[in-house]
Amino acid sequence: MANPRGELPAWVDIAAIPLLNLTLALLIAGLVVLVIGENPFEALAILLNGALGSLKGWGYLLYYATNFTFTGLAVAIAFHAGLFNIGGEGQVYIAGLGAGVVGLGFSFLPWPIVLPLAILACIAFGAGWAFIPAYLQAKRGSHIVITTIMFNYIAASLMVYVIINVFRPVGRMAVESREITAAVMPSFRAIGLWVGVKLPNTPLNVTVFLAILTAWGLWFLLWRTRLGYEIRTVGANVDAAVYAGIRPSRIIIIAMLISGGLAGLMAVNEILGVQHRLVLEFAGGAGFVGIAVALMGRSHPVGVVLAALLFGLLYQGGTELSFVKPAITREMIVVIQGLVILFMGALEQAFRPWLMPFFVRQGV
Amino acid sequence: MTPAIELIGIDKRFGQVHANNNVSLSIGKGSIHGIVGENGAGKSTLMSILFGFYHADKGETRVGGRDVRIRSSADAIGHGIGMVHQHFMLIDPFTVLENVVLGAENGVLIGPALSKAREELERLARDYELEVDPNAVVGSLPVGLQQRVEILKALFRGAEVLILDEPTGVLTPNEADHLFRILGQLKDQGKTVILITHKLREIMAITDHVSVMRRGELVATKRTKDTTVEELAELMVGRRVLLRVKKGPANPGKVVLNVDNLTVSDGQGVARVKNVSFNVREGEIVGIAGVSGNGQSELLEAIAGIQKPASGRIMLDGYDLAASDPAEVRRLGVAHVPEDRQHRGLVTSFDASESAILGWHHDPELGQGFRLDRAPVIARCRQGMAEFDVRPADPVLLSAKFSGGNQQKIILAREIGRDPKLLVVGQPTRGVDIGAVEFIHRRLIELRDQGKAIILVSVELDEIRSLSDRILVMFDGAIMGERDVSTDENELGCLMAGVIREAA
Numbered sequence: 113m114a115n116p117r118g119e120l121p122a123w124v125d126i127a128a129i130p131l132l133n134l135t136l137a138l139l140i141a142g143l144v145v146l147v148i149g150e151n152p153f154e155a156l157a158i159l160l161n162g163a164l165g166s167l168k169g170w171g172y173l174l175y176y177a178t179n180f181t182f183t184g185l186a187v188a189i190a191f192h193a194g195l196f197n198i199g200g201e202g203q204v205y206i207a208g209l210g211a212g213v214v215g216l217g218f219s220f221l222p223w224p225i226v227l228p229l230a231i232l233a234c235i236a237f238g239a240g241w242a243f244i245p246a247y248l249q250a251k252r253g254s255h256i257v258i259t260t261i262m263f264n265y266i267a268a269s270l271m272v273y274v275i276i277n278v279f280r281p282v283g284r285m286a287v288e289s290r291e292i293t294a295a296v297m298p299s300f301r302a303i304g305l306w307v308g309v310k311l312p313n314t315p316l317n318v319t320v321f322l323a324i325l326t327a328w329g330l331w332f333l334l335w336r337t338r339l340g341y342e343i344r345t346v347g348a349n350v351d352a353a354v355y356a357g358i359r360p361s362r363i364i365i366i367a368m369l370i371s372g373g374l375a376g377l378m379a380v381n382e383i384l385g386v387q388h389r390l391v392l393e394f395a396g397g398a399g400f401v402g403i404a405v406a407l408m409g410r411s412h413p414v415g416v417v418l419a420a421l422l423f424g425l426l427y428q429g430g431t432e433l434s435f436v437k438p439a440i441t442r443e444m445i446v447v448i449q450g451l452v453i454l455f456m457g458a459l460e461q462a463f464r465p466w467l468m469p470f471f472v473r474q475g476v
Numbered sequence: 477m478t479p480a481i482e483l484i485g486i487d488k489r490f491g492q493v494h495a496n497n498n499v500s501l502s503i504g505k506g507s508i509h510g511i512v513g514e515n516g517a518g519k520s521t522l523m524s525i526l527f528g529f530y531h532a533d534k535g536e537t538r539v540g541g542r543d544v545r546i547r548s549s550a551d552a553i554g555h556g557i558g559m560v561h562q563h564f565m566l567i568d569p570f571t572v573l574e575n576v577v578l579g580a581e582n583g584v585l586i587g588p589a590l591s592k593a594r595e596e597l598e599r600l601a602r603d604y605e606l607e608v609d610p611n612a613v614v615g616s617l618p619v620g621l622q623q624r625v626e627i628l629k630a631l632f633r634g635a636e637v638l639i640l641d642e643p644t645g646v647l648t649p650n651e652a653d654h655l656f657r658i659l660g661q662l663k664d665q666g667k668t669v670i671l672i673t674h675k676l677r678e679i680m681a682i683t684d685h686v687s688v689m690r691r692g693e694l695v696a697t698k699r700t701k702d703t704t705v706e707e708l709a710e711l712m713v714g715r716r717v718l719l720r721v722k723k724g725p726a727n728p729g730k731v732v733l734n735v736d737n738l739t740v741s742d743g744q745g746v747a748r749v750k751n752v753s754f755n756v757r758e759g760e761i762v763g764i765a766g767v768s769g770n771g772q773s774e775l776l777e778a779i780a781g782i783q784k785p786a787s788g789r790i791m792l793d794g795y796d797l798a799a800s801d802p803a804e805v806r807r808l809g810v811a812h813v814p815e816d817r818q819h820r821g822l823v824t825s826f827d828a829s830e831s832a833i834l835g836w837h838h839d840p841e842l843g844q845g846f847r848l849d850r851a852p853v854i855a856r857c858r859q860g861m862a863e864f865d866v867r868p869a870d871p872v873l874l875s876a877k878f879s880g881g882n883q884q885k886i887i888l889a890r891e892i893g894r895d896p897k898l899l900v901v902g903q904p905t906r907g908v909d910i911g912a913v914e915f916i917h918r919r920l921i922e923l924r925d926q927g928k929a930i931i932l933v934s935v936e937l938d939e940i941r942s943l944s945d946r947i948l949v950m951f952d953g954a955i956m957g958e959r960d961v962s963t964d965e966n967e968l969g970c971l972m973a974g975v976i977r978e979a980a
Binding site for chain 2 (some may be wrong): 214224234337338339342344345348349351352354355356357358359
């Protein structure tokens, strides 16, 4: 019987189809740009140049990509366990609380101790926020999609309350905490100055290395450990998992804890690396972008990193584009990103049937 | 006379698989034509092409002498071709009548169609011995009747040619007999029947012609009268096969498993296994016969620790399996080849080496501590593949890409390879080709001769009879009786239908 995914050569699956999808997305985006009266080629050039044409552009691109890698990996591991974690946004947000609590509360400790503690707190708070929906799914059968969405709202309200009432210094208007000075991820610029190289001022900080390490770690977990095997088994076939003596409810909770923890790592980049204080809305939708990133990256850590880079490019290039061309607003950029998500995520398989006869006829 | 169906030079490839290679077949009107072949021989592909599910790369189809192009199942139905699938395409909560009109409602309001259908159903029931209560809810009907609904559906749509895909797999011998009578009636009324099956005895019993497929090619078409089971088997496999394994007498040792007053209930609290008690000793195969759905699956799963029994004990070496989970049961020395290979036995999206450690993935030799190393996993799979002659012997090939028989061998290699005390096997050869059946049967007998205890659940009476040393027959969750292997098929059939015949 024919496998619906078919028998295309591997390179078509891995490279040609994503490339085709990306081209189509850009083509349609170009038409949109044309309709509002701008030159799409010029717009593309500005976009690419904005992200890739300068060190500053690269700095921003990698900074965005770091965020998206964490949230993408978070969604990816949940996918592997057969779960759809839409709560990355809330988990990131709550993880910021961990950064704040440790970064401000333990500021009397030296940096080499506070920083790891603060990172662990981000993981723990993110995981903790994911635990409740996980528990409800595993033990009570509440659908995780619904509960994680709900928990995003709860997180948003909770954080507003906590930042205003607990973290905001007395007498200050701005809705943000004191500056976190004890646990800071060094920025590239700071490191550059230290070794005597002048780098542009960008939010890029060493968390980018943590992101790469984390991606490798997740790959190792999923494909080289017994736990990863169990997670993938539950995700692929619950009946087979039960047969194999794996308890799905246990795996659901573990996978969601890891997922929440991964999402929480984004707070390391954002709070400890960039903002240095707890601010409102710092997740900025990256939790949701993670879903697209995981879809596009086929839930494989390497794919996630690549997709995160692409989204980083679109974010940075798009921002630049909306600066240069006022007619192309911030919202237009969102439309373009939406098209990329549509073609590479949702319509990922749409062009396979057309490609199939071509390759089958070749007798490959 | 023009044939009902002519397929000329049908060719179909799926990637590298040549599923149908220049197949030409002519089926006479008003005849019953059998198509046999191993799994993957291309029977289902050929019928799917005829029914419009697939499109042939090359070749022509003629219905009643006219060239036709069948692009969808709707086209096929329009040309008077009906199909009864192996897995019924019925909606359980709907009534028989509603199922029959489904897709043929003719308009927005369903009322007129229903009343017309009711008359039509009555006529069909009279003509073909196809009595079913039109108001019965399909889900509540026994499988045999559900199958009749499928046949009615096809006839209601004006089918002149009826394709049946493995129709007897789910039936009791009595139900199968009734089905054959119905097919006989259909033939007498001038309908054409195409019967896909792997049971050669059925072919011999009711078909007029039989075509044999092997590796995508149609290797022979014979008049059934002029052939024999042995010849057909040889044509299917391409070499001589032993249809019945040779085995010596059993030498049963001490009791390994003692099932005592076991009751297993489903999610709704309905008892599926009712007060079942039996023993299994070393060095014997205990066969559990019965029509599918009479509690055998639940019994297997209770022994394997998957289902928690409502009451009773399952003692193995002094441990109560009823209180254990599947992982513990496995540690205690029970290996389990599940009935449903695709949904339990392996993970189709994993590569073979990963499916080959399912349930045993905590074995220390596969990696230190929490690690699961690639090399030992691959090595173990390679070894199992060599021992069980799995083809292709490629540990990194996706599990889904192996044929049914080879998937089963991967599972058997995994379960037997851990040297269990007790092997619990469900439907070991369901959907497995004849060549592999022979191999699997031989391995089970060897295992028995090494002194292992084996429980064999199968809906294939032939399989039970040829492998078992003792036969337990289950009906409606209870054990109807124990028989030895020499018991005639009729008596076993009666027990399977819940009728205990008094010893004459």
